[in-house]
Amino acid sequence: MNAIMARLVVTRVAVSLLTLWIVSILVFGATELLPGDVAEAVLGQAATPDAVAGLRAALHLDQPGWLRYLIWLGGLLHGDPGRSLVNHLPVAQLIGNRLPNSLLLAALTAAFSVPLALTIGITAAVKRGSLYDRTTSLFAVAVVSVPEFLVATLAVLIFAVKLHWLPALSSVRDVHSVEQLLRSFAMPVVSLSFVVMAQMARMSRAALIGTLDSSYVEIARLKGARPARVVLRHALPNALGPIVNAVALSLSFLLGGVIIIETIFNYPGLAKLMVDAVSTRDMPVVQACAMIFCAAYLLLTTLADIAAILSNPRLRTR
Amino acid sequence: MSGAVASMRWRLPLIGALGAVVLVFWLAVAVLAPWIAPYPAGHVVDPDGLGPMSWAYPLGTDYLGRDMLSRVLLGARITVGVSLVATLLACLAGVTLALFAAARGGWLDAVLSRVLDALISVPSLLFGLVVVASLGASMGVLIGTAAVIYAPGAYRTARALAVNINALDFVTVARARGEGTFFIMREEILPNMLLPVLTDFGLRFVYVVLLLSGLSFLGLGIQPPYADWGSLVRENLEGLVDGSPAVIMPAIAIATLTIAVNLIIDNLPTRGGASHER
Numbered sequence: 333m334n335a336i337m338a339r340l341v342v343t344r345v346a347v348s349l350l351t352l353w354i355v356s357i358l359v360f361g362a363t364e365l366l367p368g369d370v371a372e373a374v375l376g377q378a379a380t381p382d383a384v385a386g387l388r389a390a391l392h393l394d395q396p397g398w399l400r401y402l403i404w405l406g407g408l409l410h411g412d413p414g415r416s417l418v419n420h421l422p423v424a425q426l427i428g429n430r431l432p433n434s435l436l437l438a439a440l441t442a443a444f445s446v447p448l449a450l451t452i453g454i455t456a457a458v459k460r461g462s463l464y465d466r467t468t469s470l471f472a473v474a475v476v477s478v479p480e481f482l483v484a485t486l487a488v489l490i491f492a493v494k495l496h497w498l499p500a501l502s503s504v505r506d507v508h509s510v511e512q513l514l515r516s517f518a519m520p521v522v523s524l525s526f527v528v529m530a531q532m533a534r535m536s537r538a539a540l541i542g543t544l545d546s547s548y549v550e551i552a553r554l555k556g557a558r559p560a561r562v563v564l565r566h567a568l569p570n571a572l573g574p575i576v577n578a579v580a581l582s583l584s585f586l587l588g589g590v591i592i593i594e595t596i597f598n599y600p601g602l603a604k605l606m607v608d609a610v611s612t613r614d615m616p617v618v619q620a621c622a623m624i625f626c627a628a629y630l631l632l633t634t635l636a637d638i639a640a641i642l643s644n645p646r647l648r649t650r
Numbered sequence: 651m652s653g654a655v656a657s658m659r660w661r662l663p664l665i666g667a668l669g670a671v672v673l674v675f676w677l678a679v680a681v682l683a684p685w686i687a688p689y690p691a692g693h694v695v696d697p698d699g700l701g702p703m704s705w706a707y708p709l710g711t712d713y714l715g716r717d718m719l720s721r722v723l724l725g726a727r728i729t730v731g732v733s734l735v736a737t738l739l740a741c742l743a744g745v746t747l748a749l750f751a752a753a754r755g756g757w758l759d760a761v762l763s764r765v766l767d768a769l770i771s772v773p774s775l776l777f778g779l780v781v782v783a784s785l786g787a788s789m790g791v792l793i794g795t796a797a798v799i800y801a802p803g804a805y806r807t808a809r810a811l812a813v814n815i816n817a818l819d820f821v822t823v824a825r826a827r828g829e830g831t832f833f834i835m836r837e838e839i840l841p842n843m844l845l846p847v848l849t850d851f852g853l854r855f856v857y858v859v860l861l862l863s864g865l866s867f868l869g870l871g872i873q874p875p876y877a878d879w880g881s882l883v884r885e886n887l888e889g890l891v892d893g894s895p896a897v898i899m900p901a902i903a904i905a906t907l908t909i910a911v912n913l914i915i916d917n918l919p920t921r922g923g924a925s926h927e928r
Binding site: 481489592 | 773775863880892898
């Protein structure tokens with residue numbers, strides 16, 4: 333890595349951190365939009381003047397907004413995003429219980445969908461224009477343009493209801509063997525993978541086609557290299573950057589998908605925690621979850637951009 | 651807008667025309683729903699609920715035993731109407747700001763672009779959830795939220811177009827003539843970017859439909875007694891294990907609408923199926 337690349341990467345990371353900071357202001361600002369007094373809203377029927385005053389002090393509501401923002405941000409950075417307004421448990425504990433489940437779901441989905449999507453994308457690019465290419469492309473467009481919950485409900489309908497291959501509902505608690513693990517995670521992972529794979533296959537196909545069209549690949553063909561060698565040794569290494577970029581960007585679609593999928597399958601993950609907190613208007617939990625999701629999203633998009641920078645040969649030569 | 655659509659219709663390839671037919675069908679349903687729905691909104695026709703497709707109830711019945719066909723037709727009104735208003739607001743705000751930024755340039759352009767870029771990097775469903783958590787899910791809040799979420803995207807597309815046009819000779823001439831910023835925005839730049847802006851409008855409409863039905867599906871979007879297609883899927887979800895049409899049909903309705911708009915956009919003369927053949 334040379335100086336130009338290093339500077340670009342550092343700038344990109346700085347922009348992400350700046351964005352994350354702006355996002356934190358937006359997310360905190362959302363509480364300020366709350367109509368009325370949070371303390372009265374929390375106490376509800378039990379809102380005696382003394383109780384309201386006590387809670388206002390406990391929540392720092394008697395301080396100006398910017399100070400509360402700093403207290404909140406400081407707590408967040410120290411791993412203490414406050415207490416839930418509903419059950420008064422520390423938010424860190426609630427999240428700690430759920431985060432591993434969501435990470436497991438995301439990891440299983442990535443492990444399943446990345447190799448499959450890349451295989452589909454690469455083979456479709458190689459056989460461009462064939463019936464196989466057109467079918468997978470059409471399928472990918474269809475999956476991308478419908479809501480995630482349609483993909484999930486159709487997957488349940490086909491694999492669980494009609495074919496009886498997989499159980500419709502998953503329960504993470506009673507998992508004792510690998511087979512049970514596979515069976516209980518199968519439906520959420522399969523549904524989530526469909527959402528992610530369509531994007532990934534489309535983008536990796538486009539990335540490889542760009543390289544296959546270049547003149548050096550044509551030279552390799554003309555000098556008589558075998559088709560497999562042309563793709564694997566000549567074209568693929570140069571398309572690797574765009575493909576890694578595509579993979580990271582597609583995985584960021586996991587976030588939108590995971591919110592829907594965890595709700596459908598009643599999966600005890602972070603997204604379900606957030607959706608439940610939204611319906612009870614438990615703002616500390618909503619804010620903490622939103623920050624985690626935004627940070628994950630920014631991490632993936634930043635990684636995608638860094639992959640694009642590192643793989644740009646024009647930056648490598650100088 | 652209708653003039654532009656009419657003049658390009660005969661050039662649309664067959665598959666794009668198919669999309670246009672489906673889109674016009676749903677727009678007509680959205681307008682005519684109360685008159686063509688076989689039963690009124692809350693009318694219970696089948697006490698058992700989640701009934702199969704039959705001649706009397708072509709799309710079956712829902713979890714309370716209401717006619718599903720009527721529910722889907724009436725839901726079209728909410729899904730299409732709310733999304734259309736939100737998209738209009740988003741594009742109006744985005745395009746106006748973009749024209750202003752491009753015509754003025756300088757620090758105003760730089761600040762607007764930075765701030766709106768930060769908004770783009772928040773996942774849309776997440777943004778919607780945070781706003782709904784603090785303001786509740788009234789129809790006005792939903793429309794406003796969707797407009798705020800998608801205005802930056804409209805801004806980014808329109809600004810890229812407007813900056814290019816702004817550099818052309820006839821704009822320089824207009825400036826030299828002494829025309830004001832708003833004249834240049836309206837008379838010189840806007841007419842030359844109308845088709846790409848309309849295309850972008852279509853894309854953003856799809857995003858808004860997906861976002862709103864996603865929120866409704868989570869129970870955090872349109873609230874009863876109103877029901878859009880997302881809420882229809884949610885309330886009948888228990889029918890999924892029996893493969894009831896009540897849960898599948900509204901989902902398919904959303905899919906036909908969004909795929910139709912995508913087909914039209916992909917087959918527009920200017921884009922020439924850009925997304926299929928790179």
